[in-house]
Amino acid sequence: MITDIALILLVALILNSLFIKLNLPGILGMIATGIILGPSFLNLIHPEVIELLKEFKTAALIVILIRAGLGINKETLKKVGAPAIKMSFIPGIIEGTTILFVSHFLLDFSIVEAGILGFIVAAVSPAVVVPAMLALKEHGYGKKKEIPTLVLAGASLDDVFAITIFGVFLGLASGNSTSISHLIFSVPVGIVLGALIGIVIGFGLIWYFKKFHIRDTKKVIIFMIVSIVFYELTEMQEVKNVLPIAGLLGIMGIGFIILEKYGVLANRLALKFAKVWVLAEILLFVYIGSAVQINTVQASVIGVGLLILAIGLIARSIGVWISLIGSKLNLKEKLFCMIAYIPKATVQAAIGAVPLALIYDGSITTINEQTGQIILAIAVLSIVVTAPLGAIGIKLSSSKLLDK
Numbered sequence: 001m002i003t004d005i006a007l008i009l010l011v012a013l014i015l016n017s018l019f020i021k022l023n024l025p026g027i028l029g030m031i032a033t034g035i036i037l038g039p040s041f042l043n044l045i046h047p048e049v050i051e052l053l054k055e056f057k058t059a060a061l062i063v064i065l066i067r068a069g070l071g072i073n074k075e076t077l078k079k080v081g082a083p084a085i086k087m088s089f090i091p092g093i094i095e096g097t098t099i100l101f102v103s104h105f106l107l108d109f110s111i112v113e114a115g116i117l118g119f120i121v122a123a124v125s126p127a128v129v130v131p132a133m134l135a136l137k138e139h140g141y142g143k144k145k146e147i148p149t150l151v152l153a154g155a156s157l158d159d160v161f162a163i164t165i166f167g168v169f170l171g172l173a174s175g176n177s178t179s180i181s182h183l184i185f186s187v188p189v190g191i192v193l194g195a196l197i198g199i200v201i202g203f204g205l206i207w208y209f210k211k212f213h214i215r216d217t218k219k220v221i222i223f224m225i226v227s228i229v230f231y232e233l234t235e236m237q238e239v240k241n242v243l244p245i246a247g248l249l250g251i252m253g254i255g256f257i258i259l260e261k262y263g264v265l266a267n268r269l270a271l272k273f274a275k276v277w278v279l280a281e282i283l284l285f286v287y288i289g290s291a292v293q294i295n296t297v298q299a300s301v302i303g304v305g306l307l308i309l310a311i312g313l314i315a316r317s318i319g320v321w322i323s324l325i326g327s328k329l330n331l332k333e334k335l336f337c338m339i340a341y342i343p344k345a346t347v348q349a350a351i352g353a354v355p356l357a358l359i360y361d362g363s364i365t366t367i368n369e370q371t372g373q374i375i376l377a378i379a380v381l382s383i384v385v386t387a388p389l390g391a392i393g394i395k396l397s398s399s400k401l402l403d404k
Helices: 002-023 027-037 047-069 073-104 112-119 127-138 147-173 180-211 215-235 237-242 247-261 262-292 298-322 330-340 347-352 353-361 369-401
Strands: none
Touching: 002 027, 002 047, 002 237, 002 262, 027 262, 047 127, 047 215, 047 247, 047 262, 073 112, 073 147, 073 247, 112 147, 112 298, 112 347, 112 369, 127 147, 127 180, 127 215, 127 262, 127 330, 127 347, 127 369, 147 180, 147 247, 147 330, 147 347, 147 353, 180 215, 215 237, 215 247, 215 262, 237 247, 247 262, 262 347, 262 369, 298 330, 330 347, 330 369, 347 369
């Protein structure tokens, strides 16, 4: 196992450097590492290591969102508030609904099957988008209108809506009905509750860190433990069945309140978490690459899958444009936001195979195996196509479309 991890780190660092020299995003080298060493090609990573990477993936996402929270102050939040809220649900709902209707006609899926596919694909990837926006913030791009913050705030909430609606369609496929009124009520309440709990935890950490003088490294460890426990509690099925709490938003809320009430510490912690991210980034993107199993993509699905993805991305871009109506962003800045909302990876890697797994274990009998295979294939295709497309698009367009 240790040898596998050493091999992963070595290859990831080499490919990361190679991609950077080619003026491409380094994360593509890490994703490529997972694809090459994983089940798709050489199959050199032991299954137990892939399971371990899956757990590290959650920790890495938490590191990203802590860093994001520690970089958003009240003034910034006021600037991006309304557009960020609209960006969190309008693009995803428009894309998911569009894919629902398109796949219903092109693939002859039932509405429920098409809804499952639509809202698997509709989720944007915070793993790709948030670190890219943090890098742009550090280099001063889009600072005047806080565009990177707008995008990362919207992207971190986008998944909440997509996964919740996906869960509704999955429930319908399993024979469990969920009322529209429950959906309309639970999502916004879950978002507010997640933010409030995060703020309360943030105040608790501030009190603890002021009362007990410990090294910043130990504070980082405590911060991580508290965040992981909070996130895992919000991900428990028993909690989700009652109310889907926005755990990722809550983690950002912890960082936000520490920055507001204890700014000196927040800045020191941000530097520490930036160092933690060096390793976390590798493990996260290698896992995403290893989860992309190219052999699951049927040749017959590629053409129609690419067409569905293209139509979905057009719909998502229209959703972004609608979300930014009335904002102070100019045409170039709106175009950048559209590009920044392209990448898909994290959610698709996590839930793309869920319908097929439920079909195999008998939990879903209304969907056949072939449909489950097609859903998985298009989920994989969405990662392979949009993660590099979005990452490259963000890198190349930021200097041309954003003020520095």
